Amino acid sequence: MKRMVAIKDLPREEFIELGHxxxxxxxxxxxxxxxxxxxxxxxxxxxxxxxxxVIQGLYPKNGLCIPVLNTAFMTAGAAASGxxxxxxxxxKDKEIQLMAWAGDGGTYDIGIQALSGAAERQTNFIYTxxxxxxxxxxxxxxxxxxxxxxxxxxxxTGKLQHRKPFTRIMAEHxxxxxxxxxxxxxxxxxxxxxxxKDIHGTRFIEIHTMCPTGWRYLTxxxxxxxxxxxxxxxxxxxxxxxxxxRFLGRSxxxxxxKIERKPLMDYLKPQGRFRTLIKNPERVKEFERGIDRxxxxxxxxxxx
Amino acid sequence: xxxxxxxxxxHSASWAxxxxxxAVIAAYPITPQTTIVEKIAxxxxxxxxxxEYVRVESEHSAMAACIGASALGLRTFTATASHGLALMHExxxxxxxxxxxxxxxxxxxxxxxxxNIWVDHSDTMSQRDTGWIQFYAxxxxxxxxxxxxxxxxxxxxxxxxxxxxxxxxxxxxxxFTSIEVYEHEEITDFLxxxxxxxxxxxxxxxxxxxxxxxxxxxxxxxxAIHEGFEAAxxxxxxxxxxxxxxxxxxxxxxxxxxxxxDAEVIFIALGTMGEEAQLAVDELxxxxxxxxxARLRVFRPFPTEQIQALAKKAxxxxxxxxxxxxxxxxxxxxxxxxxxxRGKQTIPVQGVIAGLGGRDVSHMDIKKIIxxxxxxxxxxxxxxxxxxxxxx
Numbered sequence: 276m277k278r279m280v281a282i283k284d285l286p287r288e289e290f291i292e293l294g295h296x297x298x299x300x301x302x303x304x305x306x307x308x309x310x311x312x313x314x315x316x317x318x319x320x321x322x323x324x325x326x327x328x329v330i331q332g333l334y335p336k337n338g339l340c341i342p343v344l345n346t347a348f349m350t351a352g353a354a355a356s357g358x359x360x361x362x363x364x365x366x367k368d369k370e371i372q373l374m375a376w377a378g379d380g381g382t383y384d385i386g387i388q389a390l391s392g393a394a395e396r397q398t399n400f401i402y403t404x405x406x407x408x409x410x411x412x413x414x415x416x417x418x419x420x421x422x423x424x425x426x427x428x429x430x431x432t433g434k435l436q437h438r439k440p441f442t443r444i445m446a447e448h449x450x451x452x453x454x455x456x457x458x459x460x461x462x463x464x465x466x467x468x469x470x471x472k473d474i475h476g477t478r479f480i481e482i483h484t485m486c487p488t489g490w491r492y493l494t495x496x497x498x499x500x501x502x503x504x505x506x507x508x509x510x511x512x513x514x515x516x517x518x519x520x521r522f523l524g525r526s527x528x529x530x531x532x533k534i535e536r537k538p539l540m541d542y543l544k545p546q547g548r549f550r551t552l553i554k555n556p557e558r559v560k561e562f563e564r565g566i567d568r569x570x571x572x573x574x575x576x577x578x579x
Numbered sequence: 580x581x582x583x584x585x586x587x588x589x590h591s592a593s594w595a596x597x598x599x600x601x602a603v604i605a606a607y608p609i610t611p612q613t614t615i616v617e618k619i620a621x622x623x624x625x626x627x628x629x630x631e632y633v634r635v636e637s638e639h640s641a642m643a644a645c646i647g648a649s650a651l652g653l654r655t656f657t658a659t660a661s662h663g664l665a666l667m668h669e670x671x672x673x674x675x676x677x678x679x680x681x682x683x684x685x686x687x688x689x690x691x692x693x694x695n696i697w698v699d700h701s702d703t704m705s706q707r708d709t710g711w712i713q714f715y716a717x718x719x720x721x722x723x724x725x726x727x728x729x730x731x732x733x734x735x736x737x738x739x740x741x742x743x744x745x746x747x748x749x750x751x752x753x754x755f756t757s758i759e760v761y762e763h764e765e766i767t768d769f770l771x772x773x774x775x776x777x778x779x780x781x782x783x784x785x786x787x788x789x790x791x792x793x794x795x796x797x798x799x800x801x802x803a804i805h806e807g808f809e810a811a812x813x814x815x816x817x818x819x820x821x822x823x824x825x826x827x828x829x830x831x832x833x834x835x836x837x838x839x840x841d842a843e844v845i846f847i848a849l850g851t852m853g854e855e856a857q858l859a860v861d862e863l864x865x866x867x868x869x870x871x872x873a874r875l876r877v878f879r880p881f882p883t884e885q886i887q888a889l890a891k892k893a894x895x896x897x898x899x900x901x902x903x904x905x906x907x908x909x910x911x912x913x914x915x916x917x918x919x920x921r922g923k924q925t926i927p928v929q930g931v932i933a934g935l936g937g938r939d940v941s942h943m944d945i946k947k948i949i950x951x952x953x954x955x956x957x958x959x960x961x962x963x964x965x966x967x968x969x970x971x
Contacts, residue, residue: 317782321647334792342780344650345789346643347669353640357605357647357655358780360631364602364653371782389643392636 279462280469286312295338297330300494302458302485302501303405304330307376309461310403310482313468316341318372319362321355323386324348325378326411351375351382352389355400363399372472373400380410382481383419383441394448394477401471401478404441405458407486415489415548422509423562424552426491433551433558437565443572445479446515452478454514456523458485459501463512463524474516483510491547500545508536509566511573520576530570530579539563581761588751591719592658592684592744593618594760595726597628599770601656601682603648605633605641610696611748612660612686630656638663642670642681649679650788652775654730657681660748661688664702668709674741675710675804677788678777680733681741682726683711687850687901688748689936697937698748700849700902703878704910710804712742712811713878717854720758721830722746724822725876727770732818734773737810747851748937759826769825812880833882835874836889838864842871844952845889848899849875849911852933852940859945870949881914887922894956897929897948899940899967908932908964929955933967944968 290311297304303326311318321344322328328345332338346354355375362368377386382404390402409427410416417427417434420441424433446453452474454467464482471478485501487494504510505525512523522530529536539559543549552558586594592615596604604623606616622628631648635641641657649655659667664685674681689699703713712733716722722744729742746752778786792800816832823829837857839845846856853874863870873889875882890896900909907913912930919925931948934940948967955961 316785319780319782329791331787331790334790334796337787337790339787340785342782342785343787343790344647344780345787346646347673350640350643350646350670353605353635353637353643354647356633356635356640357603357644357649358651359647360603360605360633360644361648361651361653364631364648365651388636389640392640395636396633 280465282462285309285462285465288312290316290340292338292340294332295330296332297326298488300487300497301330302497303327303407305461306405306458306464306482306484309464310468311341313465314372314374314472317370318374319344319358321346321351321358321375323351323377323381324412325381326407327376327378329412348381349385350389351377351386352391352393352402355402356393356396356398359398359400368399375400375402377402377404378411379404379406379408379420380418383439391448394445394450394479397476399475399477401468401480404479404481405484406481407484407489409489411486411489423565424549424558426548426551440569440572442479442481448477450477450479451475452514452516454480454523456480456512457483457501457505457510459498459505460524467514489548492545496545503537503542506537507539507542508570509539509542511569513573513577520573522573522577530574530577581759581765583757584760585755585757586719587614587753587755588719588722588746589614589686589753590618591722591758592726592746593622595723596656597622598761598763598766599654599656599727599730600628600763601630602653603631603633603645604656605635605644605648606657607635607638607641607659607663609638609660609663611688611752612658612663615658615684638666639670642667642674645681646670646674646677646679649681650677650780652773652779654734654773655679655681656683658684660686661690661702664706665690668706671706671709671711676800678739678804678807679741680730680739680773682729682733683741683743684722684726685743685745686748686752687745695936696748698750698901698934699936700745700900703743703745704902707879707910710740711879712740712808714742714744714876715849715878716744716746716751717835717851717874719751719756720828722751723758723760724826724828724830727766728818728822731770732811732814735810735814736776738807738814739777740804740807740811745850750851769821808880815877831874831876833875833877833885834889835876837872839871839873839889840892841869842892843869843894844949844956845871845873845893845896846899846945846949846952847873847875847896847911847915849878849901852899852901852945855940855942856945858942859949862942863946863949875911881918883918883921886915886918887924890919890922890924890926893926895927895929895952897931897952897955899931899933899948901934903932903935927955927959927961929961930964931967932964938968
């Protein structure tokens with residue numbers, strides 16, 4: 276594997292301008308900033324309804340420095356399929372990068388059909404799901420990605436179901452590249468997109484994107500919260516390239532037993548969305564059982 | 580060289596796509612449209628049509644994919660019917676509001692439940708306000724010709740709107756007739772390649788489309804779409820005249836009129852019923868009855884002036900809708916009454932609902948319906964809406 280690039284060696288060029296409309300402490304903005312640094316300016320973006328519909332800025336201005344097709348909620352995979360077909364017709368499918376950038380609601384829930392169809396058709400594009408674990412743009416309603424026990428405005432006493440193992444669902448589509456990473460590690464974001472851009476076919480990258488507004492923690496704790504998600508093991512970083520599954524970053528060290536998973540409460544306590552959950556030890560245990568199960572499945576896939 | 584082929588209405592649409600060569604076709608099968616996209620698949624896989632063909636997993640995705648491709652500034656085509664069109668509804672608005680000249684034949688079929696696959700205009704009438712130009716065809720040649728005309732009209736820089744041509748299920752979609760078709764090279768004088776002048780997805784000139792625009796801008800963007808329709812209204816006669824110059828055929832512009840000049844009662848309908856009416860008019864004329872037929876070809880932009888002009892000569896209209904706006908009446912009669920109310924000349928307009936869900940409406944039925952129109956003309960006012968042929 277390529278050596279990690281140093282922060283000082285990341286491209287200086289920015290493709291998301293100052294003055295965008297993201298909340299303070301937005302993890303998704305860290306994610307797109309570093310993803311686009313890797314993809315460069317010869318990139319077309321399509322964005323369904325999600326926080327990025329707002330973050331990019333209001334008409335007649337736009338804070339993204341690449342062409343953007345905003346599209347309807349459930350259509351990121353389908354709109355990208357049309358663009359990919361057009362680029363192929365023009366003979367530009369190898370030179371121009373195409374990326375769909377969708378939230379977890381637009382991916383796990385309403386957009387799964389269009390995405391699954393695009394993957395099955397081996398559409399040549401990168402699909403990013405930036406996962407802030409709820410319908411962020413509409414004010415934090417539950418999604419298929421909302422963690423067990425979490426408050427949302429439509430589960431005010433805490434969600435009763437575990438989240439979908441969505442990244443694995445995409446990996447099992449047999450696409451050439453799948454990755455699960457975190458916005459808390461911008462160099463890894465950059466590295467992942469640098470690798471993905473050279474692969475042909477459907478590439479699915481899911482980024483855990485911290486959200487102070489929805490998760491109810493202090494805005495300056497965004498990176499800390501993202502790192503705690505990794506260290507407590509509630510989010511696992513891994514990739515599947517071809518048929519090979521491997522853990523990434525600190526998740527790899529956890530899997531290899533080099534570091535211990537931190538206690539789950541370290542992650543739950545600072546976040547207002549888990550305030551009800553942490554009062555119920557049985558439900559905290561159920562949350563943990565879900566996490567353990569995902570680790571076991573992934574360890575089998577990786578073969579360790 | 581042009582040639583004569585014996586094809587169904589659906590294959591007429593497929594042949595039109597083959598002639599126009601869209602860069603991207605994205606489509607999903609649905610009865611009774613399926614044979615359009617099957618034939619296109621055959622053309623593409625035989626190498627007769629060099630389009631990128633995306634076999635999407637739903638009609639909603641079909642329209643989204645067309646939007647993506649058209650946003651690159653490419654000629655784009657799809658086809659659907661009934662529930663497929665209903666599923667597309669959100670994306671029909673998206674295409675219209677994005678000013679993307681996507682062309683789509685729609686095979687008119689009823690909506691369920693119950694499942695019913697036969698002709699009914701509820702599907703396209705339900706999409707009236709989505710920002711799509713709407714034509715209705717009455718024979719297979721007209722299906723083929725209208726697809727080519729729509730590409731020319733909708734891709735015009737002053738118009739830039741998506742366009743649909745509706746064809747009646749089975750009566751056209753699965754019925755063979757001979758039509759004249761052309762090779763792409765023979766039509767390029769009439770239909771040059773599409774150059775998107777407004778905006779497109781191009782990394783060399785990055786632009787965003789569809790991001791949030793507040794109340795300060797939305798109204799004007801909507802009005803601009805309305806202006807596109809008004810530009811289309813001006814251009815439709817020119818496109819039809821130019822088509823005639825190149826190919827020697829025309830289909831009547833906004834309204835295909837038949838014996839309307841001296842008609843006391845004019846029968847108005849969409850699609851094949853409008854063509855069937857000509858037979859009824861012939862028979863009535865031979866009986867000495869002054870009937871006429873006006874088949875609306877264009878529903879959006881609505882031909883208000885042409886309807887007003889027809890009312891100057893006639894004593895009454897009978898308007899037959901093959902769809903029903905529950906709790907009111909048919910969509911077409913509503914529009915015609917509205918057009919007359921806006922003019923100086925008003926005559927009684929009798930609303931009739933007939934032929935829903937594929938119930939046959941023959942020229943014999945149409946004769947009876949026209950005769951009702953003469954009662955209306957005598958009394959000077961329409962009867963309550965008539966549900967013709969309703970078994971109760």
